[in-house]
Structures are given as C-alpha cells and as structure tokens.
Amino acid sequence: MRAGLADRWAALAAVWRSVKIYHLDRAHHRAMDALYRRFVEPGDLVFDVGAHVGDRVASFRRLGARVVALEPQPAPARVIRLMRGYDPMVTVLPLAAGARPGRIRLKINARNPTVSTASEAFVRSAEGAPGWEGQVWDRELEVEVTTLDALIARYGEPAFVKIDVEGFEDRVLEGLTRPLRALSFEFTTIARDVARRCLERLAALGPYRFDLALGESQKLELGRWVEAAEMAALIAGLPHAANSGDVYARLAGPGEA
Secondary structure (H helix, E strand, O other): OOHHHHHHHHHHHHHHHHHHHHHOOHHHHHHHHHHHOOOOOOOOEEEEEOOOOOHHHHHHHHOOOEEEEEOOOHHHHHHHHHHHOOOOOEEEEOOEEOOOOEEEEEEEOOOOHHHOEOOHHHHHHHOOOOOOOOOOOOEEEEEEEEOHHHHHHHHOOOOEEEEOOOOOHHHHHHOOOOOOOEEEEEEEOOOHHHHHHHHHHHHHHOOEEEEEEEOOOOOOOOOOOEOHHHHHHHHHOOOHHHOEEEEEEEEOOOOOO
C-alpha cells in the first residue's frame, strides 16, 4: 500500500476510534449530561470550541441547548455534520479561535487528531514526556481564526463555553473581553502554564470561582468553588500522571465569598 494511502487510512481509523470512544458509551453520556446540566438549560446558547467529533455537542443538544461548534479539522467536522444531520440548532464552523482574527497553522496529529493543536509550545512540551510517547504532529493545515468576541457579536452571548484546544486555551481567552456566566477550559500537566494564564485572564474579567474534573471523569472533584489562586496551586500540585482535565468556571453571585 502506498504511503499516502496508508496515512489516509490511518487518519480515518483514528477518527473512528474517537467516535467509538466518545459516542458509544451511554454511561459516559449520562455522566456528561449530569455535569453540564449544572450550567446549561433548555434554550441556552453554547459555544463548543474544539468540538472534535461532537460528543459535547450531542450532550448540549440532549439538554436542549443551541450549539455553535468550532472544529477546523475537516474529518472530525464531517463526523459532526453526519451525526447531527440537518439539526437547525447546531451550527458547525470550520474555524479555530484565538486572540485575534486571522489565519494560523494547525499542527495535525493524523493518527490521534484529538491532540492536534495550534500551539508549537504544546508540541515541544509533549516531546519525551511520559505518556506522550509516539505522538507525532506530522501535518499542517492553515485555518481561519475567529475570536469569542466575534462569535458573541454574530450569534449572541452564550450561557456556557467549552474550550478544548490542546494548549491554546489561553489564546482563545485572550479573544474574550467580557465575563460570561460559565465556561470550561482543558488543562494538561505538560502545559500547566497555559492553565495558569487562563485562570489569570478569567480573574481579570470577573469574580470567577473554579472547580475541576480530571480526565474524562465528568465529575467535579472539589465539590466547592475556589478562587483562581487556589485552583492554580491545585493544578501545579497534580502528579504528572493526572495528564489532563477541565477547569470549570462560573461567575460568583452577589455577596458570594
């Protein structure tokens, strides 16, 4: 088999693995829905930044939300469109999000597209890191970049934003200049500085409080909402083997400590 054809088959197989992992586990779906129900109500607008194959899109729709999903990789975006059919409540955009509009080179991991990234620093951090052996970013794709502010201007203010862009989360939040009700961003233990910058950015935008879910647990670990400094210290103290998770942020209510 020619190398080019073999690579294409490997890429398709990787996307199919993602579909099986993220779409076919009903217990996982129930846990995900229970978590997002804390933040999303029927009729809400949600932005899914880094939608991959759309498992979060599916959860937000089960909760009755309208979804604007950003996925710049053609194959995962095609999966979302195929699975959502002609759902008028889902808008799929072939865009990345960042600090300002423009274009950027997306580094594609063809055999594991869930870790494709726009961050060169993330790729460097993964080199030689335990648990990241064998990960290769072997292709590049130039994609258009929008901002959260631009999305808000076009679609309205979301009740919740999910950001999962492999070490580029801080740049996405640079493109937001107003506090939103609630959001989440992914962190990894190979790029803890990105999480720290995200926390600092959100703290500058408003009185946010934070909790976190480790890996794909879909469970808030602390059971309480803490300030940015405490969350930064918690992430800094995680063992490397924790690998990744999501920080959840919500605006504190009036008089809330």
